[in-house]
Amino acid sequence: MSKTKVHNHQHDVVIVGAGGAGMRAAIEAGPHAKTVVISKLFPTRSHTGAAQGGMAAALANVEEDSWEWHTFDTVKGGDYLVDQDAAEILAKESVQAVIDLENMGLPFNRTPDGKIDQRRFGGHTRDHGKAPVRRSCYAADRTGHMILQTLYQNCVRLGIEFYNEFYVLDLVMNTVDGEERPSAVVAYELATGEIHIFQGKSIIFATGGFGKIFKTTSNAHTLTGDGVGIIWRKGLPLEDMEFYQFHPTGLAGLGILLSEAARGEGAILRNASGERFMERYAPTIKDLAPRDMVARAMANEVREGRGAGPHKDYVLLDLTHLPPEVIDAKLPDITEFARTYLGVEPYTEPVPVFPTAHYAMGGIPTNIKAEVLRNNKKVVPGLYAAGECACVSVHGANRLGTNSLLDINVFGKRAGIYAVEYAKTAKHVPVPKDAAKDVLELIEMMQNSTGTEKVAVLRRELQDTMDKNAQVYRTEESLDEALEVIADLRKRYQNIQVQDRGARFNTDLLEAIELGFLFDLAEVLVVTSKERRESRGGHFREDYPERNDEKFMVHSMAYKTSKNIKVDWKPVVITNYPPMERKY
Amino acid sequence: MSNAVAENTEIGVVPSFTVTLFVRRFSKEDGLEARWEDFDVTVHGTDRVLDALHKIKWEQDGSLSFRRSCAHGVCGSDAMRINGRNRLACKTLIKDLDITEPIYVEPIKGLEVEKDLIVNMDPFYQAYRDVKPFLIASDKPKAERIQSPEDRERFDMTTKCILCAACTSSCPVFWTDGQYFGPAAIVNAHRFIFDSRDEAADVRLEILNDKEGVWRCRTTFNCTEACPRGIEVTRAIAEVKQAILRGKP
Numbered sequence: 030m031s032k033t034k035v036h037n038h039q040h041d042v043v044i045v046g047a048g049g050a051g052m053r054a055a056i057e058a059g060p061h062a063k064t065v066v067i068s069k070l071f072p073t074r075s076h077t078g079a080a081q082g083g084m085a086a087a088l089a090n091v092e093e094d095s096w097e098w099h100t101f102d103t104v105k106g107g108d109y110l111v112d113q114d115a116a117e118i119l120a121k122e123s124v125q126a127v128i129d130l131e132n133m134g135l136p137f138n139r140t141p142d143g144k145i146d147q148r149r150f151g152g153h154t155r156d157h158g159k160a161p162v163r164r165s166c167y168a169a170d171r172t173g174h175m176i177l178q179t180l181y182q183n184c185v186r187l188g189i190e191f192y193n194e195f196y197v198l199d200l201v202m203n204t205v206d207g208e209e210r211p212s213a214v215v216a217y218e219l220a221t222g223e224i225h226i227f228q229g230k231s232i233i234f235a236t237g238g239f240g241k242i243f244k245t246t247s248n249a250h251t252l253t254g255d256g257v258g259i260i261w262r263k264g265l266p267l268e269d270m271e272f273y274q275f276h277p278t279g280l281a282g283l284g285i286l287l288s289e290a291a292r293g294e295g296a297i298l299r300n301a302s303g304e305r306f307m308e309r310y311a312p313t314i315k316d317l318a319p320r321d322m323v324a325r326a327m328a329n330e331v332r333e334g335r336g337a338g339p340h341k342d343y344v345l346l347d348l349t350h351l352p353p354e355v356i357d358a359k360l361p362d363i364t365e366f367a368r369t370y371l372g373v374e375p376y377t378e379p380v381p382v383f384p385t386a387h388y389a390m391g392g393i394p395t396n397i398k399a400e401v402l403r404n405n406k407k408v409v410p411g412l413y414a415a416g417e418c419a420c421v422s423v424h425g426a427n428r429l430g431t432n433s434l435l436d437i438n439v440f441g442k443r444a445g446i447y448a449v450e451y452a453k454t455a456k457h458v459p460v461p462k463d464a465a466k467d468v469l470e471l472i473e474m475m476q477n478s479t480g481t482e483k484v485a486v487l488r489r490e491l492q493d494t495m496d497k498n499a500q501v502y503r504t505e506e507s508l509d510e511a512l513e514v515i516a517d518l519r520k521r522y523q524n525i526q527v528q529d530r531g532a533r534f535n536t537d538l539l540e541a542i543e544l545g546f547l548f549d550l551a552e553v554l555v556v557t558s559k560e561r562r563e564s565r566g567g568h569f570r571e572d573y574p575e576r577n578d579e580k581f582m583v584h585s586m587a588y589k590t591s592k593n594i595k596v597d598w599k600p601v602v603i604t605n606y607p608p609m610e611r612k613y
Numbered sequence: 614m615s616n617a618v619a620e621n622t623e624i625g626v627v628p629s630f631t632v633t634l635f636v637r638r639f640s641k642e643d644g645l646e647a648r649w650e651d652f653d654v655t656v657h658g659t660d661r662v663l664d665a666l667h668k669i670k671w672e673q674d675g676s677l678s679f680r681r682s683c684a685h686g687v688c689g690s691d692a693m694r695i696n697g698r699n700r701l702a703c704k705t706l707i708k709d710l711d712i713t714e715p716i717y718v719e720p721i722k723g724l725e726v727e728k729d730l731i732v733n734m735d736p737f738y739q740a741y742r743d744v745k746p747f748l749i750a751s752d753k754p755k756a757e758r759i760q761s762p763e764d765r766e767r768f769d770m771t772t773k774c775i776l777c778a779a780c781t782s783s784c785p786v787f788w789t790d791g792q793y794f795g796p797a798a799i800v801n802a803h804r805f806i807f808d809s810r811d812e813a814a815d816v817r818l819e820i821l822n823d824k825e826g827v828w829r830c831r832t833t834f835n836c837t838e839a840c841p842r843g844i845e846v847t848r849a850i851a852e853v854k855q856a857i858l859r860g861k862p
């Protein structure tokens with residue numbers, strides 16, 4: 030038996046994750062039900078705070094706009110793999126979502142007459158693609174920071190209960206009325222190494238993305254997909270995992286993001302000879318084409334030898350024609366990144382950029398009430414997911430910029446509302462006696478390991494193979510290679526070494542555990558990428574370069590079986606927009 | 614734009630080099646006194662102190678403990694004392710330090726050390742919560758509130774705070790008197806005191822008029838120098854002092 034202390038807690042609504050989605054849910058749930066938020070980071074350290082560009086909403090504050098146009102753009106941008114009922118909700122509820130935030134105190138930039146200002150962003154257009162539209166509400170280039178701060182401020186106002194630096198490592202299910210239902214989550218307390226079981230009638234996952242499966246990424250070190258991995262290990266499905274977004278403008282070699290807002294404000298992508306190459310790929314909206322197109326165009330420029338720099342391995346983001354006042358007022362942070370990290374002065378020099386792994390379109394499948402799906406039709410009563418870890422699906426095969434900050438607000442709020450509604454009538458599902466057993470065993474095994482393999486080495490090899498084989502261009506061959514590497518790394522993972530034997534602040538141990546989740550998710554991503562023998566949105570198969578609606582106008586649903594990964598398919602919800610070719 | 618420009622933006626032009634880091638180590642579990650331990654690491658031109666710490670943790674000693682997340686200066690996790698100055702490890706390029714000498718890395722001061730570079734941030738967060746860091750307004754607007762760009766600009770600076778504690782833990786008053794609210798809490802009060810939509814400026818001014826409030830500030834400017842977000846912390850504190858004297862923002 031383990032000597033580790035185990036604590037028990039009981040709440041109505043248990044929220045895992047204190048990013049934008051988790052805290053938005055908490056603000057909705059807190060006043061109506063006994064709510065707790067568990068987060069591996071102090072809330073304001075969550076990666077929502079890194080979001081720069083803005084949040085989409087058809088407020089029509091600066092020019093004509095409508096939620097219907099926004100829905101269309103979202104569907105088209107997602108290469109028609111978007112569930113249109115969900116996209117309608119996203120677009121319709123966007124206006125209220127922005128007003129909620131403003132009312133909570135968010136300091137948006139303002140127009141001369143004092144209204145929330147709006148700017149352009151890739152893929153957002155007026156009247157079904159006629160011209161770019163100003164739809165993104167923003168607070169300089171720190172919109173995500175302001176959303177995260179504002180939501181935390183309001184959680185403080187409401188007295189929401191937080192357990193920070195608690196790592197949720199397992200979801201406990203139990204059988205009630207012949208059906209598996211969520212009962213509790215099991216968390217590891219960083220400060221003490223002790224275990225906590227949080228029982229809840231409703232449990233919401235809002236654990237964010239998993240960009241750390243790639244080497245070049247805009248994601249934080251902590252975005253290791255734990256929540257998605259936990260759901261996966263429970264045998265529940267993951268949807269559309271092959272769709273991962275590579276953002277065009279990461280700082281070359283580093284992956285740190287330069288928001289699309291730069292191009293929204295007029296910055297231009299150029300290749301080594303100074304050519305504005307996007308004119309060739311997307312003649313109408315050029316540099317503001319959807320991210321997957323721009324990212325592939327950039328990779329293609331480099332592949333065909335037109336890259337800039339000593340190794341011709343990046344392209345250039347040119348802001349030099351923008352007045353320095355505009356840069357200072359609207360893009361202060363990201364130009365600062367260029368100065369700090371690359372020593373480039375954006376007033377006078379173009380900035381080296383290359384695509385960076387950015388956003389998971391796929392994740393835990395949910396319906397429009399944020400309820401987690403058990404299969405194509407049935408939900409898991411009492412289990413919810415929202416934000417980047419979830420797949421509603423409003424982003425389909427490619428997410429439009431500014432639609433994620435919107436997603437976390439709209440569906441975070443919905444998760445909160447429906448979790449409370451469920452908790453009002455539901456009973457707690459009993460916590461089995463041995464609820465913490467798996468986690469205790471995992472921790473014990475890791476801490477007593479006498480292995481020789483270093484976490485950092487395995488992680489780097491995983492990230493290298495993902496960047497090489499499963500990035501913007503994929504083939505059957507490259508994906509097979511990635512699978513082989515992952516299988517080999519998994520074997521070596523059995524022989525992992527954890528040097529820190531202490532109980533307090535053992536981040537060494539947690540990095541080893543997080544790596545396990547990275548393996549799981551990387552593998553699902555590669556397997557589903559193999560099964561999708563077509564190209565659509567963020568998923569591009571060089572061996573199947575066309576979109577194939579006849580066979581693949583469906584979501585993938587991956588299940589973990591005892592031996593391997595099973596991939597099933599789920600119909601796309603189409604309401605108003607029959608699939609068309611995606612041209613810009 | 615010409616080719617020449619493209620050629621000049623070469624990254625990684627600073628070649629790899631080896632630096633020595635002296636890191637302050639402490640654990641409540643091993644019964645040892647806090648001590649310096651030195652590590653040699655090979656780093657590249659664009660590497661930051663955070664990268665060097667990762668190299669130590671990942672290649673040499675897995676037990677070295679520090680907080681970090683975003684790795685580009687926006688989450689506020691990794692404020693630490695680097696060569697005697699409070700900075701974010703992820704924003705401090707090694708090549709910008711004097712690399713002929715060892716680099717000294719230790720936890721921020723004035724907060725209890727938990728393990729290595731990790732301190733107990735609870736008192737810091739408590740001071741923040743104590744100033745009522747949220748919009749207080751009695752109106753129940755159906756739509757967005759209107760705010761002029763000038764009114765919005767009035768508190769722009771202090772909205773940038775990432776709660777990293779670099780300022781508060783560089784303040785000599787805070788070191789000697791842990792009860793002092795500290796610069797970060799005042800910055801976050803400022804954020805609301807000067808927001809035209811807020812109605813509780815008087816409440817916050819009252820709180821900060823306390824004996825542990827703004828008057829403890831001795832204008833040493835340490836905080837302003839430490840702030841990785843470029844917030845003129847001392848100015849913000851001065852503005853709050855003036856508002857208290859005026860009795861309104």
Ligand SMILES: Cc1cc2nc3c(=O)[nH]c(=O)nc-3n(C[C@H](O)[C@H](O)[C@H](O)COP(=O)(O)OP(=O)(O)OC[C@H]3O[C@@H](n4cnc5c(N)ncnc54)[C@H](O)[C@@H]3O)c2cc1C
Nearest residue numbers: 046047048049050069070077082197237416417431433434
């Ligand atoms: C650099 C950057 C810029 C972006 N810019 C924009 C933009 O301009 N517009 C836009 O719409 N979108 C943008 N995005 C995307 C958007 O910011 C994110 O998708 C969104 O913020 C995710 O929010 P979230 O709440 O789902 O997750 P996060 O904010 O990542 O929060 C995840 C939370 O889960 C917690 N957590 C994770 N694992 C565990 C665990 N095991 N136990 C306990 N807690 C756990 C974490 O502590 C954290 O609190 C950007 C993304 C990046 C990386």
Ligand code: SF4
Nearest residue numbers: 774775777778780840
């Ligand atoms: S004011 Fe600056 S130094 Fe102080 S906590 Fe905020 S960001 Fe950090």
Ligand code: FES
Nearest residue numbers: 682684688689703
């Ligand atoms: S790691 Fe986020 S600020 Fe340094």
